[in-house]
Amino acid sequence: MNIETDQIQTRKLGGKPEQQLLNSFFVAYKTARIIDENNKTYIRQCKQFYEHLRQIGSESGAVSIKTVAGRYFVNEQMVRFGDTGLSGAMSVVREWKAVGLGGVVLIDGIEEKDIARLFKFLSSVKPGTDNVERLSARLKSADLTNVRLLSAREVDAEHAGTAEEARREFRMAARSNFFRAINVMQENVKGLSDSQEINVSKTKRVVHTLIDHVIRDESSLIELTAIRDYDDYTYAHSVNVCVYALTVGVRLGLDRPRLAQLGFAAIFHDAGKVKLPTDLIRKPDKFDEEDWIQMQRHPLLGAKTILRGLKHDAHSARAARGAFEHHIGPDKSGYPHLPDRTREINLFSRIISIVDSFDALTSGRVYIKKAIPPDEVLRKMHFQMHAKFDAFLLKIFTDIVGIYPAGSLVLLSTDEVALVLTSGETDHTRPYVKIIGNQQGPLPEPQWVDLSLPEEYERKVVRLIDPERYGLNLSQLILRD
Numbered sequence: 001m002n003i004e005t006d007q008i009q010t011r012k013l014g015g016k017p018e019q020q021l022l023n024s025f026f027v028a029y030k031t032a033r034i035i036d037e038n039n040k041t042y043i044r045q046c047k048q049f050y051e052h053l054r055q056i057g058s059e060s061g062a063v064s065i066k067t068v069a070g071r072y073f074v075n076e077q078m079v080r081f082g083d084t085g086l087s088g089a090m091s092v093v094r095e096w097k098a099v100g101l102g103g104v105v106l107i108d109g110i111e112e113k114d115i116a117r118l119f120k121f122l123s124s125v126k127p128g129t130d131n132v133e134r135l136s137a138r139l140k141s142a143d144l145t146n147v148r149l150l151s152a153r154e155v156d157a158e159h160a161g162t163a164e165e166a167r168r169e170f171r172m173a174a175r176s177n178f179f180r181a182i183n184v185m186q187e188n189v190k191g192l193s194d195s196q197e198i199n200v201s202k203t204k205r206v207v208h209t210l211i212d213h214v215i216r217d218e219s220s221l222i223e224l225t226a227i228r229d230y231d232d233y234t235y236a237h238s239v240n241v242c243v244y245a246l247t248v249g250v251r252l253g254l255d256r257p258r259l260a261q262l263g264f265a266a267i268f269h270d271a272g273k274v275k276l277p278t279d280l281i282r283k284p285d286k287f288d289e290e291d292w293i294q295m296q297r298h299p300l301l302g303a304k305t306i307l308r309g310l311k312h313d314a315h316s317a318r319a320a321r322g323a324f325e326h327h328i329g330p331d332k333s334g335y336p337h338l339p340d341r342t343r344e345i346n347l348f349s350r351i352i353s354i355v356d357s358f359d360a361l362t363s364g365r366v367y368i369k370k371a372i373p374p375d376e377v378l379r380k381m382h383f384q385m386h387a388k389f390d391a392f393l394l395k396i397f398t399d400i401v402g403i404y405p406a407g408s409l410v411l412l413s414t415d416e417v418a419l420v421l422t423s424g425e426t427d428h429t430r431p432y433v434k435i436i437g438n439q440q441g442p443l444p445e446p447q448w449v450d451l452s453l454p455e456e457y458e459r460k461v462v463r464l465i466d467p468e469r470y471g472l473n474l475s476q477l478i479l480r481d
């Protein structure tokens with residue numbers, strides 16, 4: 001326990017008092033979850049937070065800490081967060097989102113003795129059962145009268161402009177990193193098929209940038225996974241699988257080094273395909289029996305290719321195992337066939353297996369030659385194919401892509417057509433969308449609408465629609481702004 005708390009404690013952010021306050025806020029918050037109120041480390045962290053608070057509060061009275069669209073504000077001032085602290089903060093923010101909490105205000109007059117109780121109180125928030133009203137009532141009865149909770153709705157309304165701008169910025173940055181990942185993968189594939197030893201430092205870097213995006217705003221990357229019209233889908237498939245795997249990893253609470261290994265393993269999961277004939281990989285027709293026999297060699301070839309072509313370290317070991325195991329399945333009915341049916345399939349391989357199948361089936365560009373809509377794919381995976389996947393992980397993934405994943409096209413009850421930007425945080429049936437057309441035809445300016453807002457209750461998603469049937473080019477729609 002001490003190791004953990006010490007690790008949290010040594011994380012420092014220099015610079016402005018706001019930054020220090022924010023950092024010490026999340027440090028104490030996280031510690032409060034795991035140790036009791038009398039623990040020395042915890043007391044020290046609370047004291048540190050109180051000192052930072054006084055530094056800021058003495059000038060401005062009340063101090064507010066808010067989160068809006070993945071950005072953090074202390075007293076209306078945006079504070080940049082160091083990446084080391086960010087993943088910790090995000091787990092807190094995810095909880096806040098689930099209960100509709102947008103921030104806290106610490107009113108001048110709050111005393112040092114209140115701080116430890118405050119963090120204990122905050123860390124007892126229960127997503128699923130709590131909401132802001134209930135929490136505020138509990139806060140009152142806990143006699144924490146100098147603290148006020150802000151609902152996400154009021155914070156978002158106050159910062160509407162910022163939220164919008166932040167979303168746009170994230171989407172742009174996500175795009176350039178996503179396409180960079182595709183380029184890096186293209187270089188890797190070339191190196192591996194020429195049997196060169198490849199330098200993976202670029203891949204490791206690009207996986208880290210993808211982790212940053214997934215942590216801050218997973219939808220910005222998930223919408224890009226819906227783009228299918230590449231000449232060669234292989235590279236995009238690897239990156240899509242990496243993005244999806246990371247979203248699952250983040251939900252599981254994996255730490256950064258593990259996320260990096262998971263992303264790395266995911267991006268290389270089909271490395272073995274570089275050793276198969278290109279005609280087979282790109283074959284436009286349905287696979288025949290002979291094709292399948294060939295194709296089923298790729299897991300073993302993958303493990304070998306990775307171990308021969310990549311420097312041996314934890315990343316390449318994870319990747320080799322992922323490549324070898326990602327088609328086996330918990331019931332061991334997949335391939336390669338294992339004589340030992342009791343063998344445990346690694347967690348990363350189980351994650352990759354689910355997200356790989358989802359991308360293959362929804363894209364219609366990997367094994368099967370016809371794309372299946374995401375909702376249908378998830379249904380198939382839950383029912384017909386359930387023995388092939390880890391049920392718990394599949395549930396997590398289903399929760400991420402929701403019923404209307406980012407990047408899908410939907411018909412609204414108002415006869416409007418919209419692109420899903422963010423699958424709804426609390427209600428998957430009410431995503432954040434970009435309306436692109438109505439009965440009269442395409443809108444000259446797309447309209448960004450949050451369907452979870454009460455004023456938008458008239459607009460409901462009726463169903464997913466197939467862009468091709470409407471003569472719409474999905475990638476153009478996604479990349480338009």
Ligand SMILES: [Fe+2]
Pocket residue numbers: 269270298326327356
């Ligand atoms: Fe595969």
Ligand SMILES: [Fe+2]
Pocket residue numbers: 237241269270356366
């Ligand atoms: Fe794959």
